[in-house]
Amino acid sequence: MSDFEEFSKLAVTLEPWRSKIVFIGGWAYRLYRYEPRASKPDFAAIYTQDADVAFPEKNALDGDIKKALVGAGFREEPNFAGGFRPPAMRYTLGDAANGFYAEFLTPLTGSPLRRNKATKQFELNATEANGGVVAQKLRHLEVLLHAPWLVTIPAEDSGLGEAVVDLRIPNPVSFMIQKLLIRDDRAREKRAQDVLYIYDAMYLFGSAIEDELAAIWKDLEGTLTDAQRKSVSAGVGELFSEVNDLLREAVTIPSDRRIDPEDMLTLCQMGFEVLFGGAG
Template structure:
């Protein structure tokens, strides 16, 4: 089973909840390529076998997502000492198969009143991880239509939600301090590739930043501006490491730095 077949099974399993769940992470970025406004790159997206889905934990979600996943061939793999345990919903062998994870925003100190880590929760039958700075990915998601024409082997077209590309990039800056070096470099590549996809929309993204994203972030908006400037002020090790990731293209680190510096100056201007 290739990854598009596995992804199609996931989309079908989650069809009843497509208005509550938002594709984020690597598969969110991959779905961005299917938007009619996106440029059509001739290189492959960064590979990922996990699919991250975000939801707002304060809103009701009816039904049993876990049961639907099981009915479509997924298995629940639990791990860790949290209550409830963290979960992967896998299709295929655990070592090399496709899997989905559910994520929801973490608010407050990250500790329960008992002193335990406030790291997971149960919603609609599934175990989800609580992640700080996930809220911004819930702001004004885009709708992407999927079907045979896009290479997704679905019996009929289905619309899904995907994180807004600007929010996708902004969140990378907010989580940068928590990420290991290899993941920070991968995030830089995701940011650059997103700008490549939507370079014609920089001014539209600026309008969205001022009207919706910055107000949602509050004081963190200044942090995003500062971190984006620092990240792309020069060709640093993080940018160099990002340039080494793609195996199917020659990507000079100077190109990443210059492109991203220019783009964020336009997108985040006051």
């Protein structure tokens, strides 16, 4: 089973909830190629084995997502990393140790601590049970849920013999801005990958920045806190003021193309200048 067939199976299984969830992370990046406003690249998207599925904080999901996934052949496995209670769950398809899996995420806003109703003790506000699954709570995730776009995987690519329609993914502005906001929380190799993600988003949607993406930024900016707006500005300065080690690492990630760090820097600098300048 190909990774696109595995992802398509996940998306079809989640069809009853697709109006309330957003596919984020690496699969959003891969699905951008099906967006009509994207340019047609001559390089492959970066492979990712996991699918991140996000839903709004405290937005009740009707039905039982876990039951649907298990019925479709997914296996529920707890992720004990961090010692969260309850632990976040991972849904794996197939038997391979490094096979395809899905995880659920929801925004963390407010205090990082909450009082346990049973023990009356404070604990990390790190997970949330909803719709039969347990999602991990993350800062700045709400940015990815702002004004999502819709894409369709065509029948010839889905691996299922049919198109998989109306998949909600982050608009590219939210995608890039969230990468800036989480930069200090990422491991070194993930930061380099995020720089490449930002560059590729600029490359794919460069022709739409002035006419469409700048308006999205203006709307998104109004939802951010002062701290988030300052972090976005600082992030652009930290990552894209000069050719730095992160850019040098980012250009080595793809195996099917060569990117000059200077070209990466120039495209991102120009892209953010137009994006932010177009917002007034």
